Amino acid sequence: MKILILCTGNSCRSQMAEGFLQSYDSNLTVRSAGTEASGTLNEKAVAVMKEVGIDISHHTSDSVDLYLDQEWDYVITVCGGANESCPTFTGSVKNRWHIGFDDPSHATGTDEFIWSEFRRVRNEIRITFESFYNSQVKGIRQCGC
Template sequence: MLNMKVLILCTGNSCRSQMAHGFLQSFDPSITVCSAGTEASGKLNQKAVAAMKEIGIDISHHTSDSVEKYLADEWDYVITVCGGANEACPAFMGKVKHRLHIGFDDPSHALGTDEFIWSEFIRVRDEIKAGFWKFYEENLKMK
C-alpha cells in the first residue's frame, strides 16, 4: 500500500471534496490525497472549514483547484462526491486504476435558518466521514 494516491472530485471543490480530503488524510497521513473541481470555485466554503475544525481537522490551508491540474498524474483512486440528481458528476479523463462514486448532498445549497443550514453541514460532514472511513477500511487500510 505504499504511496497510494487518491483524487477526490467534485464540481466546485469548496465543500464536500474538501471535507472528504481532510478526513481521508486524517485516517492515514501516508496517503497522497488531493481534491479538485471541474468548475473549481477557487475558495473554500467557510462553513465546511468550521464544521471540520469543530472535530479537530484543519482544512483551512487547502486550496480549491481545477481538475486540469491533475490530469497528467496517475491515480490509484478517483472518487466523485457529487450527490444531487441535478448535479453533473464530473468524469476524470486522466490515468486512474479505480473510479468510485460516493455521493453526498451539497450543504452549501441548503436554504433556511442559520441553524438549519449549519445542521446540514454537520449532517453531510458526518456522512462523508462514515463514507470515507468505509472506503478506507475496505480499500486502503493495511490488512
Template sequence: MKILILCTGNSCRSQMAHGFMASFDQRLTVCSAGTEASGKLNQSAVKAMKEIGIDISHHTSDSVEKYLGDEWDYVITVCGGANEACPAFMGKVKKRLHIGFDDPSHATGTDEFIWSEFIRVRDEIKAGFYKLYKEEIESQL
C-alpha cells in the same frame, strides 16, 4: 497510494472528504479538485471540520486540469443530487468510485438548519470515507 477526490466546485464536500481521508492515514497522498473550481473554500465547511479537530483552512480549490497528467490509484466523485453532473476524470486512474453526498452549501432556511446540514453532510462524508478506507484501502498499504 494516491487518491483524488472530485466534485464540481471543490469548495465543500470534496474538501471535507480530502481532510478526512488525509486524517485516516499519513501514508496516503490525497488531493481534491473540481471541474468548475470556485477558487475558494466554503467557510462553513472549514468551520465544521475545525469543530472536530481537522484543519482544512490551508487547502486550495483547484481545477481538475491540474491533476490530469498524474497517475492515481483512486479517483472518487462526491457529487450528490440527480440534477448535479458528476465530473468525469480522463487521466490515468486504477479505480474510479462514486460516493454521493448532498451539497450543504445549497441548504436554505434558518441559520440553525443550514448549519445542521453542514454537520449532517460532514458526518456522512466521514462515515462513507472511513468505510472505504477500512474495507478497501488500508489493506493495500
C-alpha cells in the same frame, strides 16, 4: 497510494473528504479538485471540520486540470444531487468510484438548519470515507500490496 476526490466546485464536500482521508493516514497522497473549481473554500465546511479536529483551512480549491497528467489509484466523485452533473476524470486511474452526498451549500432556511446540514453531510462523509479507507486502503497499505 494516490487518491483524487472530485466535485464540481471543490469548495465543500471534496475538501471534507480530503481532510478525513488525510487524517486517517498521513502517508497517503490525497488531493481534491473540481471541474469548475470555485477558487475558495466554503467557510462553513472549514468550520464544521474544525469542530471534529481537522483543519482544512490551508487547502486550496483546484481545477481538475492540475491532475490530469498524473496516475491515480482511486478517483472518487462526491457530487450527489440529481440536478448536478458529476465531473469526469480523463486521466490515468486504476479505480473509479462515485460516492454521492448532498451539497450543504445549497441548503436554505434558518442559520440553525443550514449549520445542521453542513454537520449532517460532514458526518456522512466521515462515516463513508472511514469505511472506504478501512475496506480499500488500510489492508493494502498494511500488506504492502
